[in-house]
Amino acid sequence: MFKQSIIAIIAILALGLNLVNAQVQSTEKRYIRIGSLQSHFSAYGSERAWNNRYYEGLRWPAEYPMQDNSVIKRFWIGCEDFKDELGSSYEKYVIYFAASFVDEALFPMELKQIAKFEPPYVYVDGNNITAPYMDDIDEINPNIVPDRIIKNVVNTSMGLTLKRTIYAFSQQYHDNYYIKIFTFVNTGNTDYDDEIELPNQTLKGVRIAWGTRYSVCREGATVIGGPQQWGKFSWTTRRGEDYAAHATEQITLNNPIVDWLRCGFQWAGQGDVNTVIDNIGAPDYTGTGRLKAPHHAGVAILHVDKSPDDHSDDPNQPVVLGWHAGDKRPDIQGISKPNEPQMIQTYNTLLSGSPYMGLGGNERFDEKYMESNPVPYTVHNDAGGTNIWVAYGPWDLAPGDSITIVEVEGVSGLSRTMAELIGKRWKKAYDDPNDNGPFELPNGTTTDDKDVFKNEWVYTGKDSILLTFSRAKRNYDMGFQIPQPPLPPPVFQVESGGDLIKLSWAASPSEGDPDFGGYRIYRAVGKPDTVFNEIFACGKGTDNPEIVHSYNDVNAVRGYSYYYYIVAFNDGSNNQTDANPHGSLHSSKYYTRTTEPAYLKRKSGTAxxxxxxxxxxxxxxxxxxxxxxxxxxxxxxxxxxxxxxxxxxxxxxxxxxxxxxxxxxxxxxxxxxxxxxxxxxxxxxxxxxxxxxxxxxxxxxxxxxxxxxxxxxxxxxxxx
CATH class of the missing domain: 2.60.40.4070 (Immunoglobulin-like)
Known part of the structure; x- marks a missing residue:
């Protein structure tokens, strides 16, 4: 009931807000950099990851290089029996959300990022290392619950306006996903100005579809197929075939991983270039063995309106949730030179749940084809890879009507530490053909097969991504009222010295809260993309109960490079719901993590x-x-x-x-x-x-x- 009221509020806001009478450049982006999952969002309402150098976005875990998992989201909207503002009639009218359609069919009106508080300033030896990212934020609003909200508005030549809202959280159990609320409003506005070109047209048979492809991940591609691919070797699966039977169930801490959530996700499979090894997890067989692609990336559906008049969740949506060949689609060519037969094909196939050219399905792609086709794309021979295919509708939208869809997108899998441990053990056996284990599996049993050992650990990522989706659903069902960590220190300074490295910080704005715990400082040696270890703590439950705002690292060694971050923590008394595990919460390390080194620097020599x-x-x-x-x-x-x-x-x-x-x-x-x-x-x-x-x-x-x-x-x- 609470969730339905939230949807109703969203719908009312969508109808009541006036669209911003402004034009946003199609190339504009906003970056979210506050959690373990970091990415960008584009002004025209969808994301293509190519940045003219590599496929960028959905970096997880974000502190390590080359962890990009994003490639492209193909996004279509369509309707039937449409008449445009010039009086031309279309049996089917379809718009593709891509940069090339901006100013022709897509009209970006708003793109801004709202922060709950001013981002902290971080200095290393007087250099403000956070300065390059200060333009991420357009507005500060202390009343919002998420750490970040991105608002995006796009008018379309159909008169169907997209209002997209992205919620991001830095709380440690919720920082690897984004909740995305898509509200489609029949405004009748077909361009940038505030004049309503189609004031009386009901949009019939509105359908919405996307095919999302993940390259999991950029670093793993160096093992699997050479340069970064475009999801060419990604396996696709789905869950939630029986969602309707479980739709009213509550996910609890006692049973946090369920497979009835409506979701699809991908992970890296076998490549066709490097066939020397079993590539699941992309083990670095020429180096340490570390698994370079344990990632699982995907989307889950949290809510779909039943109709413009009924904002309760429709358990029978989406009309399709499965897979589709990556680049197999009709080319509608653009609205200025419309190809109506291709629009009809797109509407009748990709938007309606019927695979184009027969290259798609509503089943679990991996379970059906992995045994017979170890290299994923050879199932359909589309070198563009395989999409997670989701389609919604149809709805009839009268002027002013709206439909809301809520999804979560996330990435999870083995931690870097586990990827190193499992990969190192696998590599030892790879180098020694006589090493037959035993190898311990996640369930506590053993095997004498190093690849079975490796793969079973990589596949624990399936549970990890389902846990991610379940936390997002609990967050959404709670109206985003998850327990909050304390705010980070607004200033963190690191100063190299002759005999010590001095760290100092300003008091967290949460320091006066009754549940405030204190501060913890973590340090890494040699490089910032490695494991950080706690070196100091003060406040409740620590060896230093007095809260202080400075610490001298006297254990630094001359010649070594040091990196730090500080977090504020609470005592966990506010964290007693089913949203996530109970216990102390802390501010995100990504707010204060240094990416430039501090050293012990001695005085100038004397001879x-x-x-x-x-x-x-x-x-x-x-x-x-x-x-x-x-x-x-x-x-x-x-x-x-x-x-x-x-x-x-x-x-x-x-x-x-x-x-x-x-x-x-x-x-x-x-x-x-x-x-x-x-x-x-x-x-x-x-x-x-x-x-x-x-x-x-x-x-x-x-x-x-x-x-x-x-x-x-x-x-x-x-x-x-």
């Missing part, structure tokens, strides 16, 4: 003969490099150098290969063992020349330590 090169010799062999600087295997450090100097690196025969201008006043400088021509150095003897570029004085005694032009040359030995 040229004190300069040290570390390591020296430098071992190129991987096993030796791992013992030098953690996760920075290419790093060579120059210690005790003058605060202002030029470092020139030569081969033994005198060829200059790299130059570094050191001017930060410290006694440390790093080199990544790459030449200025982007080549990796080879074994041999190198000469490193240090030349002072300014007179340098002792800050305490004013004694001249280095005179401009002073220099010294040191040897660096590189061994393979």
């Amino acid at each position: 040229l003969n004190q300069i040290r090169i570390v390591p020296n010799p430098y071992y190129i062999k991987a096993s030796a490099r791992e013992m030098q600087f953690p996760k920075e295997y290419d790093k060579i450090m120059f210690y005790n150098i003058p605060g202002k100097c030029k470092i020139s690196i030569y081969t033994e025969r005198g060829d200059l290969i790299a130059t570094i201008d050191h001017n930060d006043g410290s006694g440390d400088e790093a080199w990544n063992s790459i030449t200025d021509y982007r080549q990796v150095i080879v074994s041999g003897i190198y000469l490193v020349h240090f030349e002072v570029t300014e007179n340098i004085y002792d800050p305490e005694t004013s004694e001249l330590l280095f005179k401009k032009g002073d220099s010294i040359t040191k040897k660096l030995i590189v061994i393979r």
Whole structure:
């Protein structure tokens, strides 16, 4: 009942709000970067992931590179017996949501992102690393419940206006999905201005459909099929065939994973380029074995209006939920040069639940075809891959009528830690043909087959994505009133020092709340895309019960790179519902995570003969490099150098290969063992020349330590 009232409110708002009389560029996007799932949303109402370099979007987990899972969403609306504003009649009229249709059939009116609070400012050594993202936010509204809301309005030449609202949350149990509310209103407005061109036309037989394709994931493609593919090797499945029988059931913490939710999702299958290994999970067989594609990405349907007059959920919608060949579709060519036969074909097939060219179905694509066709796209031979195919309708919409559809899109799967552990064990057996386990499976039994072991762990992602969808449904059914974490500190500063790294922060606005717990600081070594470990906590339930706003990291080691984030946490007393597991909640690490390193930086050296090169010799062999600087295997450090100097690196025969201008006043400088021509150095003897570029004085005694032009040359030995 509560859910129905929420839908009614949404519908009323959709009808009552005046459309913004403005034009938004089709290329405009808004990015959500607050949780483990991060992505962009486009002004014209649908997303195509190609950014002229790679397929971008739906990054999960977002702190690691190349985790993009998005490719394209094909989105159509259609109706019957339509007459446009010029009086031309169409048996079927169909619009395709793509950038090429903007200004012709699509008219973006609004795209904005609303935040619940001002994004925190994060500084590393005075550099504001959050500055590039401040334009993400258009408006601050402390009264909203989600951390972010994106509002998108698009008029169409059909007079059917799309009002799209995306909700994003940073609470730790709800930060890997987006809830999307699509409201389609018969406004009669067919362009950018506020004049109503079709004031009296009832839109008959309105149907809505999309085919969504996921490339799961960009990094995994390097193992499965070379460069990133376009969902070519993704398997598709569905659940919820018996949704109508369970529609009134409540999902609880005792039974949080159910397979009756209406949903479809995809994961990476076997490629046809690399057939050396079983590719499920995309194990890095030439490296550590880490599973590079344990991801499961998809959509679930949370609500579909029965009719313009009945906003309760229709358990018999959508009319189709299954799969379709990725690029097999009629080409309607555009509205300025309409191809009505193709519109009729599109309406009668993709929008109505009948597969175009017979290349689609309402069943579980994987279960029907995986055994006979290990490479997914060979089922239909469409190299464009396979879509999750969803279609809704039909409805008749009189002027002012609206229909609302609510979906959730999410990504989940094995954690990075588990992907490393499972992949490492698989790789050990891959390298040793005599290693037959036993390998422990997720259910506690064992197998002697390394691929069965790997695959069963990857397939736990099916439960993970179903759990994600169930949490989203509980969130929606609760009217988005999930328990909230405290707000993060509004300012977080990290300052490199000589003997310590200083961290300080401003008080969280939630610090005065009765359930406020305190703060926790996490640190990573070597790079920001790795595991962070807790190094400090203060407040309730910690060894430091007094709440403070600064911490000195005195355990940092000279020459290592350090990354940090801070979270505010509560005592969990507000987290007692069935929305998610009970216990303490914390602010999102993505608000304060540093992506630039802090170091221990010593004072400028005092004599040229004190300069040290570390390591020296430098071992190129991987096993030796791992013992030098953690996760920075290419790093060579120059210690005790003058605060202002030029470092020139030569081969033994005198060829200059790299130059570094050191001017930060410290006694440390790093080199990544790459030449200025982007080549990796080879074994041999190198000469490193240090030349002072300014007179340098002792800050305490004013004694001249280095005179401009002073220099010294040191040897660096590189061994393979």
